[in-house]
Amino acid sequence: MSRHHLHHPKLPLQGLTLLVLALLLALAFNALRPAPLPLTQGLAPIRAALAKAQGLLQLSPEEAKALLASGQAQFIDARDPATFKEGAIPGALNFGPGLTDPDLAARATALPTDRPLVVYCDGLGCELSRAMAERLQGLGLTEVRLLSEGLDGWLKAGGPLEFKP
């Protein structure tokens, strides 16, 4: 029986050993990475790092407002058409998640190539804008930008909305 215990620590102790080991290894490897994952600042820095790695430039709501005012950018709403109709950034085109690749390719030919394309969706927790931005980049469009705080950030910054009856 004593031999048994020697080779098989009690179950909770086994679990605890494994968890502590995992935690230590995770922290150690994170510290050794060239760019450690920031653990206490939520997801904003992680999103920024991902976007940067993908060559996706992120815009703040203020930068986007300035672009809208100057008329230099084409805004692209990545939400579904029903939500889009309830209110969108003025002049935005709706490129919803339901667009098939051929449809998207056809519609993308009408997009400007010399001006920024600002893609957005609901807010920080929304992945539709990033997905659409990546699809547009995949079609060879280079001037794609991400309004990373989405419509939430836009409205908080006092950005205008346009209703599409």
Next chain:
Amino acid sequence: MKNKERDLRAPRLDRAARLALGLVFLLASLDKIVHPEGFARLVDNYHLIPEVLVPGLALVLPWIEAVCGLFLCAGSLTRGASLTLGLLLLVFMSALGLNLARGLNVDCGCFGTAAGAGHGLGLALARDAVLLALAAFVFWRETRAGHHHHS
């Protein structure tokens, strides 16, 4: 009595199950360990835990999988490892199930086309169920094995 007990033992099968479970989790953890940012985004997509906690969880979770997988392959602390992975699988399945249920009447459109996403979640749920059965089997066999220790 001894013979009867011996008849129920199948060390090859036990070892195969243990190695299979260990390898699945070890391999599954590698990409997440190398790309913690991407994994953090995936975790966040579930919308189940507060955003502040996502990076920490995304960092540690793959290491739990890797450590448990490694110990299962090595044949050490196998009961704790199979139990930990089993509990993890239950958590994964709950998360998948919750989002599958949510996806049926999704109104935020956060997950792209609901039909495609739902299909993927269903498959993942089935895969996790198989792994959970495997983990339960390993835990049961390792507990039964008692003092017949793996070298």
